Amino acid sequence: MRAASRSDNVNFEDIRAGDRRALSRFLTLVENSRDVVAEELAELSRRADDHQIIGVTGPPGSGKSTLIAALTKLYREVGRTVAIVAVDPSSPFTGGALLGDRIRLKALAGDKGVFIRSMASRGSLGGLAWRTQDVVRVLAAAGFNIVIVETVGAGQTEVDIAGLSPTTVVVQAPGAGDDVQANKAGLLEIADILVVNKSDLPGAERAKNALKAMLDLGHPTKAKAQDQPIWVPPIVLTSAIEERGINDLAECIASQFSYMQKHGLLVAFQEAQLRAEFMHRLRETLQRRLFDTFTAEEFAGIIRRMVQERIEPQRAVDQLLQNVEFRRRK
């Protein structure tokens, strides 16, 4: 099998022993051609040790990268290893133009206990959240204690990706108009912990109060069912460049994580996520299977007819599927 031979080079023992080049190579395989490493991923899913996934998101300019650098430094001081996945969904064309913002992260790169991976959308956004999920899965299996997923920007894709983490930190900076920014983007709803970063700047307390007021208006937490306990997101003031408030943030993250574990919310969250991923992959696979049923010429003909005769797309789909039978094997 060609598939197997392409990933033969990947040595999991090397990866778990800390070989960063082997890890990078494997992540590239996972990102580019998932099918090739399907077996390995399945194996890795079962291998992931105890680890914590933290999503960090917020509008551009809120200082996420500096905050993550400070947080990582703190985790390293207590001996925990940290992998950082920096996702840039906003620019399908420039493919990660904002990486320059991450110079502070790069200062950490000399440390063997820190691993940084950048991901861009490459023009196809639909699967970015699930590709990120694969990368996180590999990093957890590679033995990192903490996996931080940073998303740049403030659109729906960021919300989707942030939703992959059981702990989501939403970062704001004080400033005119910024008060409502979190709410506009739907970020407030996904926040488990709210951070007002750059608290050395004027307006930090005001921003905190504005967030507080918004939370009081009713925060739909991840625990939506009536009979489930409600986690009220704490609001933390930090100044990442002055390394202030980072301890508080780390404590909030730890509290929220134990809260999730204690109330069975972590397991519920992971299950919901597996279900969503299953549905996504099911749709993709069904489409591939259907394509295998038709020749490329037949398929092109159907589409050409739809275009020429201005057939409504759903009707064209129904006509196509009239000729296909789904059958359960006995």
Next chain:
Amino acid sequence: MRAASRSDNVNFEDIRAGDRRALSRFLTLVENSRDVVAEELAELSRRADDHQIIGVTGPPGSGKSTLIAALTKLYREVGRTVAIVAVDPSSPFTGGALLGDRIRLKALAGDKGVFIRSMASRGSLGGLAWRTQDVVRVLAAAGFNIVIVETVGAGQTEVDIAGLSPTTVVVQAPGAGDDVQANKAGLLEIADILVVNKSDLPGAERAKNALKAMLDLGHPTKAKAQDQPIWVPPIVLTSAIEERGINDLAECIASQFSYMQKHGLLVAFQEAQLRAEFMHRLRETLQRRLFDTFTAEEFAGIIRRMVQERIEPQRAVDQLLQNVEFRRRK
């Protein structure tokens, strides 16, 4: 058939004669339960007269709504009817919190030749672009000369929705840091016409020059093939509240539209869009068909086993589909 009876109330002659309540009712049906009105939509697709679809997008605070109001006023003065679809994908939870921004649009609502429809994502974003497409299709068939699709925010969903219009206007406002905002969000790449609105504010010329410089760096237009002509997006200065530059903008929109028609780009664009919609609806329909093949209990069982035994989702999908046969009918 229950499906038919639910849309029996919809009278297309009423809609085309200008009955706004009948139109609103039908749009609600289309948005909520597309299948119920599949026949009607197919019929409408063929009925749409000559019309123009204009997408307007840009970051919050750029004054899109005021600009659209001014543009609509101008179109009305030359006797054209205008439908405005205001889409708010950014907030799945609050469902259109930004509608307050649209007070200026509402001032137009007394005019029988203007129709305004708001859409929010309702928590499920995947289909929002196609739901918008359905709504646009109905509005075109209802006889509106111009359909303006406004998207709020600057994420990927906005880019997707803006991509549904053969003419996309990207609106910017002058201001510190704003210069690069269009590029960050990938908005520059989808722009057919760039507007620096609020040109009464300082920095408008500077913003225009910054955009010009970015365009000169190479603008990947919708006509990507080497042998196709290239439309270079003009940059228009407007002040929507002072109603300045609106004529220039309308002229640019008209020029770009004739350019698209003249070079066969409009037809090519519509065909590409039909193809994309076909693929989306195909995936959705395949999934439904598969669900019909299994009982709800069987399906729940497969998912439960995946969760309990920590089976990797793709593997669970493959196991499920092993028992399903796709067959061409003779």
